[in-house]
Amino acid sequence: MASTLKRKRTNSPEFMARERSNPPLPGLSSDVILTVFTHPSLSGNNYRFQRMGDVAVQYAIARILWQRGDEEPEKGIEVEFATLNSEENLADWARQYRLRERLRYGPDAASSVDKPTELANIFKAYAGAVDHELGPIALVNWIEKVITIPYSPEAALPPPPPQPAGNAPTPPPPPGGRPGGFIAYLNEAGQRLRHKVEFVPESTGPAHNLVWTMKCLIDGAERGIGNGTSKQAAKEDAARKTCYIMGWNPK
Numbered sequence: 001m002a003s004t005l006k007r008k009r010t011n012s013p014e015f016m017a018r019e020r021s022n023p024p025l026p027g028l029s030s031d032v033i034l035t036v037f038t039h040p041s042l043s044g045n046n047y048r049f050q051r052m053g054d055v056a057v058q059y060a061i062a063r064i065l066w067q068r069g070d071e072e073p074e075k076g077i078e079v080e081f082a083t084l085n086s087e088e089n090l091a092d093w094a095r096q097y098r099l100r101e102r103l104r105y106g107p108d109a110a111s112s113v114d115k116p117t118e119l120a121n122i123f124k125a126y127a128g129a130v131d132h133e134l135g136p137i138a139l140v141n142w143i144e145k146v147i148t149i150p151y152s153p154e155a156a157l158p159p160p161p162p163q164p165a166g167n168a169p170t171p172p173p174p175p176g177g178r179p180g181g182f183i184a185y186l187n188e189a190g191q192r193l194r195h196k197v198e199f200v201p202e203s204t205g206p207a208h209n210l211v212w213t214m215k216c217l218i219d220g221a222e223r224g225i226g227n228g229t230s231k232q233a234a235k236e237d238a239a240r241k242t243c244y245i246m247g248w249n250p251k
Helices: 013-017 030-036 047-068 074-084 087-096 116-134 136-148 181-193 231-246
Strands: 197-204 211-218 221-228
Touching: 030 116, 047 074, 047 116, 047 136, 087 116, 116 136, 181 197, 181 231, 197 231, 211 231, 221 231
Parallel strands: none
Antiparallel strands: 197 211, 211 221
16 A cells, blocks of 8 residues: 655745644643753753654654554565654654744854754654653654645645735734733743843934844844834834744733
8 A cells, every 4th residue: 555644845945934833733831842942052951852752753653654554564664664753854844843943042053953953853852842741642643643634835824814905914912912012021931931031223224214123132042033113113023023933922
């Protein structure tokens, strides 16, 4: 019986720019999320989850292939197992979910975090955390869907909701319904989780028509970059993007 688990890869810019939403990432607690997305170059990192995930992902893939019930030669299953569990494939899954964008890392690791080995390790860390917090069955169910649900870059993000004619799209309200809500929320989260939050402003254009760019740094590492026609607007945009990258989105 022909295998249904293999999937065509793509390294196109469009593939890299979109985020997979189906199946969704299993939900984890905020403390575990913070650890998962902390690189071994920093303290409180995901190294243990990586090691757990390395074994857990192998188990999940082996179990899925075994339970599939195909009458394929054992050698064929071994080849498929090696393909699915390869560093290249796990790195692809990490790219699809844009896990790298949420990673915190030290300055010395900046040149390596985009390499396939590091991307695969991020996926393993998330898988290890799923196994630890939700259990092996939840991990197997998620991995099975990742394997069997076709991934389409074009369909990865839901379409925007229709807008009434002549009206500009309405952005989601800030936390607490107040302007500057993401700035306040980000600062509160940083203080609560003991991370240093900094904003670095830049401006371009003539004095009467400045365009502001604001970089948000978490523990010295660049995270969200915001833009706006005012310094405050750019700062709020950077705070919003940083909250998303760090997984600190308000409920």
